[in-house]
Amino acid sequence: MIAYLWAQDENGTIGYQGTLPWRLPNDLKFFKEKTIHNAVVMGRKTFEGMGKRPLPNRINIILTTDPTYEATGVTVMHSRQEVLDFAKTYEKDTFITGGTGVFKDFLEDADVLYRTIIKGEFKGDTQFPPLNWQEWKIIEATPGILDEKNRYPHVFETYVRK
Incomplete structure (x- = not known):
């Protein structure tokens, strides 16, 4: 299965200067719970924005057009076809995790969407690409818990393709 997993603000912002524009530990926990022991696919800029550190206990796939690109532990x-071929034979889930270009590449291939909506508007330079929401059905929406570490109202949503 190919799934998308991302967080965005109300305007579709997903990043700022190579990192997340907010601090929301609940969302990071959600990301980890969904992706642990699965494969994550991200672009080179997203990977480098994470400090070029592979996510533990996951297959980290870095998608890049640079034929000489190398990084440790990934x-x-x-x-796109190389990723699709991998996903077809991989027994677990393959999560598309960003950035915008990688999301655009797999719009027709995703089976499930996991979206965290963070209420509010944040300064950003990276947007989630347009999606035809008519093709998707929401099956779950769970409000995130607010506390001293999670100050922004947020909702975890799950969609399946109609």
């Missing part, structure tokens, strides 16, 4: 792939 699998580098150079095409």
Whole structure:
């Protein structure tokens, strides 16, 4: 299965200067719970924005057009088809985790969407690409818990393709 997993503000902002524009530990926990022991696919800029540190206990796939790109502890792939071929034979889930270009590449291939909506507007330079929401059905929406570490109202949503 190919799934998308991302967080965005109300305007679709997903990043700022290579990092997340907010601090929301609940969302990071949600991300970890969904992706642990699965595969995550991200672009080179997203990976480098995380300090070039692979996520533990996951297959980290870095998608880049640079044929010479190398990084420790990750699998580098150079095409959408290479990722799709991997996902077809992989027994667990393959999560598309960003950035915008990688999300655009797999819009027709996703089976499930996991979206965290963070209430509010944040300064950002990266947006989630347009999605035809008519193709998707929401099956779950769970409000996140607010506390001293999670100050922004947020909702965890799950969609399946109609």
